[in-house]
Amino acid sequence: MAEIALHLYDPRRGEPAFQIVDFGDELDLARPQKSNCFTLIWIQSGRGSFWADLSQHPFQEQDLLFFVPYQTLKFEPAVPLRGHRIQFHANFFCIETHHEEVGCNGVLFNDLWGVPVVRANTDFQRELAGLVTCMQRELEEAGLAHTEVLVSYLKILLVRASRLKLDQQAIAWEPQGKRPVVVDELRELVEANYRVLHKPSDYAALLCLTPKALARIVNTHFHTTPTELIRERIMREAKWQLLHTLTPVKQIAHDLGFDDVFYFSRLFKRAVGYSPTFFREYETEIRSGRNLSISRRDPSIPP
DSSP, X not given: OOOOEEEOOOGGGTOOSEEEEEESTTSOOSSOEEESSEEEEEEEEOOEEEEETTEEEEEOXXXXXXXXXXXXXXXXXXXXXXXXEEEEOTTTOOTTTTHHHHOOBXXXXXXXXXXXXXXXXXXXXXXXXXXXXXXXHHHHHOOTTHXXXXXXXXXXXXXXXXXXXXXXXXXXXXXXXXXXXXXXXXXXXXXXXXXXXXXXXXXXXXXXXXXXXXXXXXXXXXXXXXXXXXXXXXXHHHHHHHHHOOOOHHHHHHHTTOSOHXXXXXXXXXXXXSOHHHHHHHHHHHTTTGGGGOOOOOOSOOO
């Protein structure tokens, strides 16, 4: 893979915690990139596929794509792309602490068991265009209660997108019965055992499947491998613990089933791009410690 372009938001450099970029040929989305912001990309024209870490998904015109901080993104456009990229750091709006307000954590973001794509229908396209225009105008004018106005627009966007995605999931899965029972069984097994069972063969045995059969199911429904699916669930919990608790790295590794803290640290750095210690210290410093004061929120997608 080509060298990753790193864009870490840092308020100490005077960087904004919220920004909108109109992209086209001038923005190189084909180069692998990583940031510590939540990212929403609205494809207004174009099609192709994108990589979110090691998972590949197709996209087309009027798709909204959602990515979490420290996730590696790479686009493979079939035709030139145009649209908007919205990025915001937890300093601006934290998905985890405001989960109850907008309900998008586990639906739009941190959805381990779904595809990070929402198809914008005609009504939502008009609403989305209006919201983006309002946010761009507010960024230019920066008037009274500037941040509060931007957060309000962002909340509306996330709530509307969450509702639309849930509707689209219900249509895709339930009426036609396309979702095999084994998919939900796998989800329940991983959620219950990811701290102790790390090998795909363990889950294949519990499901009475061969490892190859499990790999085909995971590839078909999640566009990734069983190994990556399990590892992503482990890393999501590791990031939460590092961000929102003071639990030592060694203890976090042990709680997640790793006796060797150095092996855990290597896996974390491979997945996130930084060591557990740097990840915790950097984000805690730029958030002024606010990340350590929240109560526990289960990041799993709601039933």
